[in-house]
Amino acid sequence: MSTAVIGLGLIGGSLLRALAAAGHDVVGYDADPETREAARAAGFRVAGTVPDAIRGAELTALAVPLTVLPDVIAEMAGHDGLVTDVTSVKGPVRDLMKGFRFVGGHPMAGKETSGFAASDPGLFEGCTWALCLEPHGTDLADWLLLAGLFTSIGARVVPVTAAEHDTAVAQISHVPHLFAAVLATQLLANPLAGTLAAGSFRDATRVAATRPELTAAMCGGNWSAVHRELSRVIGDLQQLEEDLLLSDPVSGLSTYLALGSRVRRAWPPPPGATVTVAADVQALLALGRAGGWVTSVNGTELLGMRPETDLYLS
Amino acid sequence: MSTAVIGLGLIGGSLLRALAAAGHDVVGYDADPETREAARAAGFRVAGTVPDAIRGAELTALAVPLTVLPDVIAEMAGHDGLVTDVTSVKGPVRDLMKGFRFVGGHPMAGKETSGFAASDPGLFEGCTWALCLEPHGTDLADWLLLAGLFTSIGARVVPVTAAEHDTAVAQISHVPHLFAAVLATQLLANPLAGTLAAGSFRDATRVAATRPELTAAMCGGNWSAVHRELSRVIGDLQQLEEDLLLSDPVSGLSTYLALGSRVRRAWPPPPGATVTVAADVQALLALGRAGGWVTSVNGTELLGMRPETDLYLS
Numbered sequence: 001m002s003t004a005v006i007g008l009g010l011i012g013g014s015l016l017r018a019l020a021a022a023g024h025d026v027v028g029y030d031a032d033p034e035t036r037e038a039a040r041a042a043g044f045r046v047a048g049t050v051p052d053a054i055r056g057a058e059l060t061a062l063a064v065p066l067t068v069l070p071d072v073i074a075e076m077a078g079h080d081g082l083v084t085d086v087t088s089v090k091g092p093v094r095d096l097m098k099g100f101r102f103v104g105g106h107p108m109a110g111k112e113t114s115g116f117a118a119s120d121p122g123l124f125e126g127c128t129w130a131l132c133l134e135p136h137g138t139d140l141a142d143w144l145l146l147a148g149l150f151t152s153i154g155a156r157v158v159p160v161t162a163a164e165h166d167t168a169v170a171q172i173s174h175v176p177h178l179f180a181a182v183l184a185t186q187l188l189a190n191p192l193a194g195t196l197a198a199g200s201f202r203d204a205t206r207v208a209a210t211r212p213e214l215t216a217a218m219c220g221g222n223w224s225a226v227h228r229e230l231s232r233v234i235g236d237l238q239q240l241e242e243d244l245l246l247s248d249p250v251s252g253l254s255t256y257l258a259l260g261s262r263v264r265r266a267w268p269p270p271p272g273a274t275v276t277v278a279a280d281v282q283a284l285l286a287l288g289r290a291g292g293w294v295t296s297v298n299g300t301e302l303l304g305m306r307p308e309t310d311l312y313l314s
Numbered sequence: 315m316s317t318a319v320i321g322l323g324l325i326g327g328s329l330l331r332a333l334a335a336a337g338h339d340v341v342g343y344d345a346d347p348e349t350r351e352a353a354r355a356a357g358f359r360v361a362g363t364v365p366d367a368i369r370g371a372e373l374t375a376l377a378v379p380l381t382v383l384p385d386v387i388a389e390m391a392g393h394d395g396l397v398t399d400v401t402s403v404k405g406p407v408r409d410l411m412k413g414f415r416f417v418g419g420h421p422m423a424g425k426e427t428s429g430f431a432a433s434d435p436g437l438f439e440g441c442t443w444a445l446c447l448e449p450h451g452t453d454l455a456d457w458l459l460l461a462g463l464f465t466s467i468g469a470r471v472v473p474v475t476a477a478e479h480d481t482a483v484a485q486i487s488h489v490p491h492l493f494a495a496v497l498a499t500q501l502l503a504n505p506l507a508g509t510l511a512a513g514s515f516r517d518a519t520r521v522a523a524t525r526p527e528l529t530a531a532m533c534g535g536n537w538s539a540v541h542r543e544l545s546r547v548i549g550d551l552q553q554l555e556e557d558l559l560l561s562d563p564v565s566g567l568s569t570y571l572a573l574g575s576r577v578r579r580a581w582p583p584p585p586g587a588t589v590t591v592a593a594d595v596q597a598l599l600a601l602g603r604a605g606g607w608v609t610s611v612n613g614t615e616l617l618g619m620r621p622e623t624d625l626y627l628s
Binding site: 108110128130158160164165167168169171172173175176177178179180181182183184185186187188189190191192193194195196197198199200201203204205206207208209210211212213215216217219220221223226227229230231233234236237238240241244245248249250251252253254256257258259260261263264265267268269288289290291292293307309312 | 478479486489490491495498501502503504505506508519534537544550551554563564567568571574575578581582604606607623
C-alpha cells in the first residue's frame, strides 16, 4: 500500500522503516530539514512538503505531536485518501479530522530515546496499537485495512472507541504522571526525606522526570477525561484519609488495599486463548473491552487473543 | 558489645550475622522454633525465651513487627540495658518504650525476600539507617554508641527526631503505597485499561502488589503523619484538577509539573563532601535535615557526608 508518513521522529521513522521492510511503497516527510536529510541518507524517499508527500498516497500516517497537527491538517485540504495518526489522545484528534477519511490510532510504543536516529523497524513487534472504531463514523473496511497493516508489522491491534481510549490512557498514564509529580514535590525543601527515600519512591516518581512540557501537553490534550478520572481517584484517596482516622485504621485500610493488591498481582494478565473474531463493529469492540486484541486480518477473517482477566473483573 | 537480637527475620537475622562477623558477642531469639533451629544450625547462640536472651546484654535490638512489639516489651520488664528497634515508625514505638534506656532506629534495608533464610551479613553495607535523636529524651552517649556500631557494619546513620522520621517515611513510602493502590484499582472491571497499560502504570503501581495486611499495618502504625501528608498531597491534586479546567490547561499544569520534574531529576543527589560533625544533638540533627548522614564515629570524633541538595532546596 502506498503510504506517506508525516513526521519522522521515533514513531514515524520506525513506521517508515517497518512498512518499507514489509515491502510497501513509502514516502516520508519531516518539517526539520536535517531529519529529512537523515531519512534520505538512510535510503528512503523523502518529500519536501506535506502536499508532495501525500499526493496519491493510499494511506497517510500523521506522526507529529498533537500541538503540530492543526498546521499539518491545514496543508492537507481536499485530500481524499485514508488518514491515520499516532497521537496519545483520540477524541480531540477525531474532531480535528472531521471531513477526512480518518481512523485514529495510538501505538503504545515508548522508548527512552527519541528522534529519527532512534527509529527501529522492529519497534512495533508485540506493541499494543489502539485503533479507533466508532459504531457510527468509522468505515469498517478502512479499519480492517489498517488493522491488517499494523498486525502485519507485529502489533496487537486493540479495537476501541475514542472515548474508551481517552478514559483508559487517563487512568493508566496521565493520572499516574500527575501522581508522580505530586509525590516528587514532597522533597522540596526536605532533603532528609530525599535521603530516606528508596525503591518505592524511586518507582512511584520515575515518570515525574519527564520533560514537564510533554506531560502538560499530554494531560492538557486529554483534559476532560483526565479531570474526570483524577476526580474519581481523589475520591478514593479521601476515603483512605477518613479510614486513617478510624479507631482501627488497619482494618479500615485493609479492605481497599486488598482490592489494589489483587488487581496489581493479576496484571499483566496471562495472554489467554486465541479466538476468531467476526468482522463486525460490536464484536470487535467487545473484544477490546474484554482486554483482547486482533493478531491478524485476512480479508474478513480475524484472529485475536483474549487474556484471562477474571481476577480484576469482579 | 554483647548484643541480643530479638526476632530473626530478614533484618534481625542479618543484624545477628553482621555483628557476629564484626566480632561482637551475639545471642538471638525468635518466637518461631523452626527459625531458632535454623539460627542454631547456622552456628549462632540462640536463647529459648526473651528474658534468657536479654539477660546481661549491653544492647538489645528488637527486630519484630510493630504489632508484636507490645508482647515482647511485656517480657522485658525491669531490663536496664540499652534497647533499640528496627520498625518503620518511630513516634509510637518511642511511646511504647517509655521507662527503658531506648534509642529508636530504622534501617531502610528492603529485599524482595524475607525470613532468616534470606538474611545476609552484608545487608547493611551502604544502607541508610535512621537513628532517633531527641533534643530532650535521648542520651547522646547511647546514640553515639549505636551510631558507631551501625556505621561499623557499613550503614549510613541519619540523625533524626522521631517526628521528622515519621513525616519523611509517610511522604516517601506510606503515601506512595496508598497512591499505588488507588491507581491499581482503576483496572477493576476495566480489562481494556489493563491491556493498554505499560511502563508508567507498571512502576506507579509496583508496591500495590505488597501483601495488603503489611501495607495497612505500616500506614495504620503511622496514621497521624500519613493522614497529615496525604491531606497535603490531596490538596496538590485538587489544584491540578482545577488547572485542567482552565482555558489553557497546558500552561496551568506546566508550572507545577516543572517543579516535580526538577526535584525528581535532582534525586538522588550526588553524595557531596565529607564533613566533620560535632558530637552535639543540634549539629547532628542539622546534618540529618540537610540530607546528610554519619559515616564513622571514633569516640566523639564523627565524620559524615552532606549531599548536594541545592536543586530541591529552593
